[in-house]
Amino acid sequence: MTPDAHIVYVVDDDASVREALSSLLRSIGLEVVTFASADEFLACPLDERPSCLVLDVRLPGLSGLELQRELAARGRGIPIIFITGHGDVPMSVRAMKGGAVEFLQKPFLEEELVAAIRLSLERDREQGERRREMIQLRQRYESLTAREREVLAPIVRGMLNKQVAAALGISEITVKVHRRHVMQKLGARSLPEMVRMVERLGLGSSR
16 A cells, blocks of 8 residues: 555644654655644544544643543544653553553654554554445345345354245245345355354344
């Protein structure tokens, strides 16, 4: 993935820090958007590209840790790298328990920050791919007819075609036809793959 396919958000109330970080990250080909407060960041819609957030712990208004909790409550998942000049162990523990990628004390090495950012961007790219795959899988499942879903449920529980036919009061050949259609619509190449798809959808093998 090319650098311009990423975006890094920086939230720090110190203008000199924002400028320094922006200059550093742009020098390695990354797009950067800076904010002076958590409220400014929350008012900005997140880009669809893989992204991460470089976040100062101490901010006017909402603190960095409070912003982390607010993003989690809103379901806005984005990898966070905390930076601070006044951190302590309990603070770093709260940040990491909240899912932060890294907690860096100022002054930190540029290499440390860049490494954490690259890790965060790759993590967000992978998470984005998984989200898109789930959306597509749900759409494929929604395309199934009511009868196809009825056939799918016992099949993924391990029932044979003739057992499904008996349970639903239809012929075995009809079960086979529906089963083939279900596999085609879901894009499953085998029964184990279809079972995994159903599990990913959260339907479980008991449905």
